[in-house]
Amino acid sequence: MNELSCPACGKKILFDPQLLLKGQSFSCSGCRSVISLANEDKKQVESALHKFNQLQGNN
Amino acid sequence: MPELVSMAQQFTGLPMGDLIGGPLIAAASANNQMAATQTKFIMDTCFQKEGSDDDATYKPVMIKMLLTQGVINPSSDPGGDPTITTVDTTFDLPLMTIIPMNSLAVDNVDISFDMEVKSSFSDERSEESATSTAAQASLEAKVGWGPFSATVRGSISHDSSSSSSYNSHYQKSNSAQYSVKVHAGQLPLPDGVGVVLDALTKSIQPTIMPTENGGS
Ligand SMILES: [Zn+2]
Numbered sequence: 001m002n003e004l005s006c007p008a009c010g011k012k013i014l015f016d017p018q019l020l021l022k023g024q025s026f027s028c029s030g031c032r033s034v035i036s037l038a039n040e041d042k043k044q045v046e047s048a049l050h051k052f053n054q055l056q057g058n059n
Numbered sequence: 060m061p062e063l064v065s066m067a068q069q070f071t072g073l074p075m076g077d078l079i080g081g082p083l084i085a086a087a088s089a090n091n092q093m094a095a096t097q098t099k100f101i102m103d104t105c106f107q108k109e110g111s112d113d114d115a116t117y118k119p120v121m122i123k124m125l126l127t128q129g130v131i132n133p134s135s136d137p138g139g140d141p142t143i144t145t146v147d148t149t150f151d152l153p154l155m156t157i158i159p160m161n162s163l164a165v166d167n168v169d170i171s172f173d174m175e176v177k178s179s180f181s182d183e184r185s186e187e188s189a190t191s192t193a194a195q196a197s198l199e200a201k202v203g204w205g206p207f208s209a210t211v212r213g214s215i216s217h218d219s220s221s222s223s224s225y226n227s228h229y230q231k232s233n234s235a236q237y238s239v240k241v242h243a244g245q246l247p248l249p250d251g252v253g254v255v256l257d258a259l260t261k262s263i264q265p266t267i268m269p270t271e272n273g274g275s
Contacts, residue, residue, distance in 0.1 A: 002159055007126055007150045017157050031128070038123035038149060045122055045157055048104050052158050055100050 008033045021045055079170055086165040093164055105155035119259055121151040153259040160248060160256070 001014045011030030020026065025036035037045060102108075106117035125147055132142045248256075 002156065004152065004156050008128055017159050020157065025125075025127070033129075034127040036125045036127070038125050041122040044120075045154065048154055048158060051100060051104055055096055 004035075006030060006033055006035075017045075017049060021049060082168055082170050086168045090164045101155065101158075101160075105153070105158065119153040119155060122154050122157065123149050124152045126150055156256060156259055160252065 002017055003012045003014050005011070006013050006028040009028060009031040011028055013026055013028045013035055015026040015035070016024070020037050021042065023036070025034045027034045102117065105120055107120055109116050109118055126149070127145050127147050129143050130146050132144055134141055
């Protein structure tokens with residue numbers, strides 16, 4: 001699980017990058033705000049995750 | 060008779076430095092390579108290079124995220140229930156924070172060295188000796204007077220046999236086994252990467268603009 005600080009309240013939001021890419025949203029335990037990946041950047045994230053997984057597989 | 064091999068002698072002269080140091084050096088080199096490829100990935104994918112090589116700056120690649128927040132709207136009717144609506148806003152997030160960054164490295168090297176020295180000597184000897192003697196004698200004698208006659212018949216036979224066999228068998232075998240187990244696992248992120256990630260994550264915090272009267 002990755003984490004980022006909630007832009008609204010600053011609490012940690014845990015998220016799974018693969019699930020985020022699939023369209024799942026993750027909520028903040030502090031303020032109940034929900035984050036998700038904008039459609040316009042899905043391709044970029046998909047490509048980066050793919051490259052990263054390849055890198056892990058090669059090692 | 061050949062002596063059994065000395066075990067101590069078998070183990071002296073083994074290149075222990077190479078046997079143990081070799082896999083360790085290989086593991087360190089593998090770690091180095093993995094770190095280098097990860098760094099290259101981060102710099103190539105998560106950052107955008109600007110400027111020439113001598114004076115290059117790297118800007119983090121940002122991705123758009125949606126933030127959905129619930130907003131409580133007070134009722135326009137006095138005494139009416141407030142309503143909750145959701146508001147979508149976007150914010151930019153460094154791509155690097157999305158990558159499940161870790162430190163993949165060789166975290167365990169098992170070197171087990173089994174050397175088995177087998178030395179065996181076997182000597183088989185067998186000797187067989189058989190002697191058989193058969194003697195047969197028959198004698199017939201006839202002696203007479205008058206017309207002289209004498210008959211002598213005789214037979215003697217002797218049989219003797221002897222055999223011997225000798226077997227000598229010498230066997231010696233050596234076997235050595237060398238196994239190296241290398242395990243690559245996850246290590247905690249290096250502090251430096253953690254600091255960069257933290258700084259990037261904090262960069263998405265909304266900045267509160269100062270108010271007109273100078274407060275914040
Ligand atoms: Zn929050």
